[in-house]
Amino acid sequence: MFTGKGGVGKTTMAVATALKYAQSGKTLLISTDPSGSLSEIFSQALDQQVTEVASNLDAVELTRKLVLDLWREKFGDEIYTVLSSFLPVGREIIDYIEGAPGIEDEFMLDYLLTKAQSNIYQTIVWDTAPTVTTLNLLFIQQLFYTHLTQAQKVYLKVKGVFTHVDPLALINKWQQLTAQIIAMLQSETTAWVVANPERLPVEQALNIAASLTAFGIKVNGFILNKMLPLELCNTHPFWQAKFESQQRWRERLLQAADGQRVTEIPELSGEKMAHGFLAEVSELLGKP
Ligand SMILES: Nc1ncnc2c1ncn2[C@@H]1O[C@H](COP(=O)(O)OP(=O)(O)O)[C@@H](O)[C@H]1O
Numbered sequence: 001m002f003t004g005k006g007g008v009g010k011t012t013m014a015v016a017t018a019l020k021y022a023q024s025g026k027t028l029l030i031s032t033d034p035s036g037s038l039s040e041i042f043s044q045a046l047d048q049q050v051t052e053v054a055s056n057l058d059a060v061e062l063t064r065k066l067v068l069d070l071w072r073e074k075f076g077d078e079i080y081t082v083l084s085s086f087l088p089v090g091r092e093i094i095d096y097i098e099g100a101p102g103i104e105d106e107f108m109l110d111y112l113l114t115k116a117q118s119n120i121y122q123t124i125v126w127d128t129a130p131t132v133t134t135l136n137l138l139f140i141q142q143l144f145y146t147h148l149t150q151a152q153k154v155y156l157k158v159k160g161v162f163t164h165v166d167p168l169a170l171i172n173k174w175q176q177l178t179a180q181i182i183a184m185l186q187s188e189t190t191a192w193v194v195a196n197p198e199r200l201p202v203e204q205a206l207n208i209a210a211s212l213t214a215f216g217i218k219v220n221g222f223i224l225n226k227m228l229p230l231e232l233c234n235t236h237p238f239w240q241a242k243f244e245s246q247q248r249w250r251e252r253l254l255q256a257a258d259g260q261r262v263t264e265i266p267e268l269s270g271e272k273m274a275h276g277f278l279a280e281v282s283e284l285l286g287k288p
């Protein structure tokens with residue numbers, strides 16, 4: 001997964017990495033950033049379904065609409081079954097639940113799990129939404145897991161009122177799914193935290209790395225993107241000052257990274273996202 005503040009280069013790094021992985025095995029590139037730009041980069045609509053964008057490389061943008069449509073298809077009936085077994089509700093309850101905070105985040109991870117378990121892909125490259133949203137997404141898993149544990153107890157107590165279905169079986173199933181998602185994140189996922197050599201991106205990168213570690217997700221290291229080369233900067237005081245400021249934030253990151261890998265990528269010129277640009281980035285990144 002690629003995380004970090006908005007605009008630091010997550011998508012660029014994710015695309016370059018995915019193209020690199022596609023050279024050695026079937027790869028899926030997933031964006032969960034609502035403002036993701038995969039469709040623009042590959043010049044085709046990727047917000048409807050998984051689509052082949054290059055040899056050995058599939059891509060999809062999980063927009064809110066796509067996520068909720070898939071969620072409804074997969075869980076709508078189950079939710080209605082459970083709730084209608086003890087509440088006088090109609091199917092509109094599904095619309096109501098759909099609007100609940102966290103449902104979309106929850107399902108994005110379920111979608112990732114499905115793809116990971118499909119065994120179609122050797123690697124999944126996950127281009128995440130900026131920091132806060134992604135962290136919510138992770139913590140909501142634990143919240144959901146805890147809630148389901150409590151729900152089991154409550155539902156057991158009122159078991160007598162269920163006449164048609166056994167909601168406990170469904171709750172158990174949901175809880176197992178959540179446990180699998182947490183396991184996928186903790187044992188099969190590694191994170192690159194992307195930053196630019198500026199205050200906010202660096203501070204956010206350090207925070208997110210600490211949160212990921214606390215959650216149990218392995219951090220590969222940091223990518224310090226858009227470093228200005230000295231030879232370009234010593235020609236003008238403005239660029240000289242900018243260079244020096246970048247070096248200070250680079251130092252801050254290196255120190256706080258405390259031995260964790262920091263890969264530096266220069267600010268590159270050239271046609272934005274042109275193939276040569278991405279090949280250059282993937283060379284610089286090496287095989288993660
Ligand atoms: N090393 C780089 N040199 C020059 N431009 C870059 C570099 N990395 C990213 N960009 C450009 O910066 C912008 C933001 O990058 P993007 O990958 O979309 O960031 P994010 O996904 O984190 O929001 C894009 O226009 C991208 O082409």
Ligand SMILES: [Mg+2]
Pocket residue numbers: 010011012033035036037127
């Ligand atoms: Mg992006």
